[in-house]
Amino acid sequence: MSARIRLAETREDICRCYEVVFELRPHLKPEPFVEQVLRQQSQGYRLAFLEEGGKVQACAGYRFSESLSWGRYLYVDDLITASTARSRGFGGELLQWLQAEARAAGCAEFHLDSGVQRFGAHRFYLRERMDIIAHHFALKL
Template sequence: MSEIEIRELETQFEWADAFFVIEQLRPRVNAEEYFEYLEQMTTTGYRLFGLFVDDELAAVAGVNIGVNMYYGRHLWIDELVTDSKHRSEGYGAQLMAYLEDWASERGCNKVALSSGLQREEAHRFYEEKVGMEKASYVFTKELG
């Protein structure tokens, strides 16, 4: 039986391990940018969590607690990715369940995320495996 542990990743060493999983979701972000972003993001509340299977990092989530008039106090999931060699083993759902409990313990009434239109498998996962609903479209515009 595999030993599963979920914990916050707080050190540069842990962040470095997480990069190899995060880059599967964010291939346009190189290692230097990744560390620069983390340095900035953690100052505004961003937290990084990892799910380990027998001490091997199998899934990563980056989150922020926010408050707005649309969701109230909520957990926003910026990144949720399972390492490609561990997909379809239930680790993403376990990490989501952990995050839901973590958010609830901190007074959040909702969990939300945005997922690219092309990520149809991820959309099925969110709807069928973790019970999320499609709530809106997100619109973006490049500046400069």
């Protein structure tokens, strides 16, 4: 396990992740972000971050769940590398760490969704041997 990767379990660590998460979720504001992460953590959400040089370089929000279709699985809600830190291996390192977490928790599968417009992310996931297995449909209510 990488010593550079750990869970954001304090308000301070969650706040430190904001700038990186904001790149993927620009609708979020700093204080509501911290409160939302804390609420989601009470429901099983975890926020991991990779730090180098005293700065957060990549973040991953994830949760464990179970379904009839997949069995026990780890689902990645958010996976972001800071735009200034891309192509330095941080995303791959964090992805490998997440997969190790899934295996250690007895998960049969590892899942994430990616917006259809995120072509660079798709190339990354395919390069990391992930498969496109479904279309995700949504309806705003």
